[in-house]
Amino acid sequence: MTEGAVTGASPAGDYDAIVIGGGHNGLTTALYLARAGWKVFVLERNAQVGGATASAEVTVPGFIHDLYSMNQNLFVGSPVYAEFKAGLERHGLSFASSDKPVCSVFPDGKFLGIYRDPAKTLALIRQHSRADADGWTLLHRHFAAFARSLLPIYGTPLPSMQALWTILRALRKEGVAECVQLARLMLSSTRALVDEYFDTPETKALFAPWGMHLDFGPDVAGGAIFPVLETFSDAEHGISIVRGGASKLVLAMVGLLRELGGEVRTQAEVTKIVTRGDRAVGVELADGATISARRAVIANLSVGPLFSRLLADYPFSPDFKRAVGKFRYGPATMMIHLALKARPAWRAGAEVGDFAYVHIAPYVEDLAFTYAHSIDGILPASPLLVVGQTSVVDPTRTNGRGEILWIQVRTLPAKIRGDALGKIATRDWDSAKEAYADRVIDKVEQYAPGIRELIIKRAVESPADLERANPNLVGGDSVTGSHHLAQNFLFRPIAGWSRYRTPIANLYMCGAGTYPGAGNNALSGFLCAKEILNSRRGVARFLRSSIRPSPL
Secondary structure, three states: OOOOOOOOOOOOOOEEEEEEOOEHHHHHHHHHHHHOOOOEEEEOOOOOOEOOOOEEOOOOOOOOEEOOOOOOHHHHOOHHHHHHHHHHHHOOOOEEEEOOOEEEEOOOOOEEEEOOOHHHHHHHHHHHOHHHHHHHHHHHHHHHHHHHHOHHHHHOOOOOHHHHHHHHHHHHHHOHHHHHHHHHHHHOOHHHHHHHHOOOHHHHHHHOHHHHHOOOOOOOOOOOHHHHHHHHHHHHHOEEEEOOOOHHHHHHHHHHHHHOOOEEEOOOOEEEEEEEOOEEEEEEEOOOOEEEEEEEEEEOOOHHHHHHHHOOOOOOOHHHHHHHHHOOOOOEEEEEEEEEOOOOOOOOOHHHHHOOEEEEOOOHHHHHHHHHHHHOOEEOOOOEEEEEOHHHHOHHHOOOOOEEEEEEEEEEOOOOOEEOOOOOOOOOHHHHHHHHHHHHHHHHHHHOOOHHHHEEEEEEEOHHHHHHHOOOOHHHOOOOOOOOHHHOHHHOOOOOOOOOEOOOEOEEEOOOOOOOOOOOOOHHHHHHHHHHHHHHHHHHHHHHHHOOOOOO
């Protein structure tokens, strides 16, 4: 039986809330509701909870790979971890951290890296370019101002008076000139950012790949802010991964949820949300069972799976149906998991082998070509590779029997229309994935000669595999919907519906498809829970104030 599973017949009793999907955001909402005394039931279609936060032995027995997300910095810095840390640790959660978070390698055999030691990072960049060191220092000052005054926006519902007050306080604290500069930064493309602050292609390439972790090609407006936040956050905190595998994070959440009285059932696929009039009242499962929810149904789902599948027959307004149909997904991702006999021998030097992440782009221009080809349906000639050296950060993953590489390939077409090199003729991912994985390994080989001889076994997950494993990853989009400005912030997922509610009363949605988007920050689940609980308190206050003793 899968750890975290609930077996037996579907319960007959009603629940206060049902959560569809056991990803970390759905579990976050469930934790807050359960702590507030609600009777909560989480239903997960797969054999284990986690969604895109999962680990498994997919190559060699005993080698534990993170299947999707690896870097858990956002969760470690979240209010959810701060509030539930003791309970999660009691249920087995701990982190392994690297003081050498990320580096970029280049064709000439050199590298630039970011360390938790700020003096060491600045010295390396100054050795490379004095002008770039000055740009780094200036950009770091802007980051510090943003982190002080505007970063709380990401934990604030949009739109809201709370968000407005955050902006007004930032204006008072940082001054108009600095806030204008920060607004420019937030609206800039990645290329515009790095061209403004840096002179050399290498330092530019140290920042730019982070935009491609989402769906920001170098020339997409609004793509600059994530590279700035991720680069300097890593410089301050390092990179943390879950000790023993990413699944231990969500299993700790399940353990704590059960301690609070919540229930979880795996292999329980929801096929329909049951409505009565304009209100959600429960769900129907693939086995025909119906489970009722008195107060809320929370869908940890993306727009397509939620509205087009589970509510296909609901009479939404034409405008809402059109908005759902126009929701855009980003380009696709491939995951390659390698079990190695030993660490790779990086051409740029042995120190590269100590970094948690190695970006192989190598330059901004390469990212631009890759992104444009992906959007056009063309298999890129040389995609961005995010190489996670998992077992370097957490040696328990292999217990000294070898090494693990986690390779995220960004970006790729969801549907193949052609190949930039003209070598892969097939147009479906099931038959193209191994050939394309060979192309990826060929690229790694250029920077780590001899890596092919180190491979014990590999496991490849194509965009089609990702969607089969998790229906939220439509087309293999690992960020669950484009983050471009027209579909971000108060426009995510759909304009007018950014606060986790839907046109159906008592039906809420959370997850990466909602604000603030992708990443294991748990903020969507946190904000969704707050919205539910605050609205319920508001109703209670209204009722208390409305019921007066009779004057008779």
